[in-house]
Amino acid sequence: MTTSIQIFRGEKGRCLKAHGIFILLFTDVFVQNVNGYMTSPHVGQDPPYSRDAQYSAVISSPLVPAAASASPTGMDSYASKCPSGGLCSKLPAHCISCSYHHNCSYGKPASFSCKPKRGVHCIGEADQQQQTNFSLTVTCQFCWQLDASQYRCNTSTSCMTVSCPRQxxxxxxxxxxxxxxIGKRKFQKRLYCNWTGGYKWSTALALSITLGGFGADRFYLGQWREGLGKLFSFGGLGIWTLIDVLLIGVGYVGPADGSLYI
Known part of the structure; x- marks a missing residue:
């Protein structure tokens, strides 16, 4: 029994001694690495870029011609709609850039210095050569002062054309x-309500004369209540029919939606 205890204690001592030696070796290697790093000249400086990091920095650099690759897309928005090779004076306004001045006489011709936009090519009237700068003669007036045939406006269908005063x-x-x-090509304007829903004055008058006693003219104009009233009263015994012929003939009675006749 005593011999077994001594053998067990001997084996336990050898194991503890082996673990102690391993711990001492690991501690020594760790301390040497820490001392080597602390004495290194890289301590306190920014770490050098790796190869991948340097490559990614070059790709995202502003020196890469990203704007150049995107410029054709922006240029195509107007260049595709601008005719090239024609006369400079015939180019649309969105294809050229002009230095307009306001010291001209209203309603009289004035010359302005213009140049075609990037990607647009045009020629002069005299020498038939490509021009980078040219002179354009324009009537001295602001865009909102143009004739109504020279601009297009959004039409409102929510106002009444037949009203007093006019809306x-x-x-x-x-x-x-x-x-x-001269000035902005997109502007605000206050216009009279003059839209039409497609109703014809001639059709309304013809229905009033022929079938007015049955309310056909009122039904055509979208006035259902008045049409039913004329239908069940036989045109107000003919009196309402004659009155409607006069009112539609002079244009006093119009479509129910408030639009104008065609």
Whole structure:
């Protein structure tokens, strides 16, 4: 029994001694690495870029011509709609850049210095050579002072055309492409309500004369209540029919939606 205890104690001592030697060796290696790193000249400095990091920095650098690759897309928005090779004076307004001045006489011709936008090519009238700068003669007036045929406006269908006083509405107008003027080509304007729903005055008058006693004219104009009243009263015994013929003939009675006749 005593011999077994001594053998067990001997084996336990050898195991503890082996673990102690391993711990001492690991501690020594760790201390040497820490001392070597602390004495290194890289301590306190930014770590050098790896190869992958340097490559990614070059790709995201502003020196890469990203704007150049995107410029054709922005240029195509107007260059595709601008004719190239024609006369400079015939180019649409969105294809050229002009230095307009306001010291001209209203309603009289004035010359302005212009140049085609990037990607647009044009020639002069005299020498038939490509021009980078040219002179354009334009009538001295602002865009909102143009004739109504030279701009297009958004039409409102929510106002009444037949009212007293006449109703107006605010809308946005855009100048036609080949018309040149001073100022913004997109402007606000207050116009009279003059839209139409497609009703014909001649059709309404013909229905009033022929079938007015049955309310056909009122039904055509979208006035269902009045049409039913005329239908069940036989045109107000003919009196209502004659009155409607006069009212539609002079244009006093119009479509129920408030629009104008065609």
């Amino acid at each position: 107006r509405y605010n809308t946005t107008c855009n100048v036609v492409d080949h018309v040149h003027c």
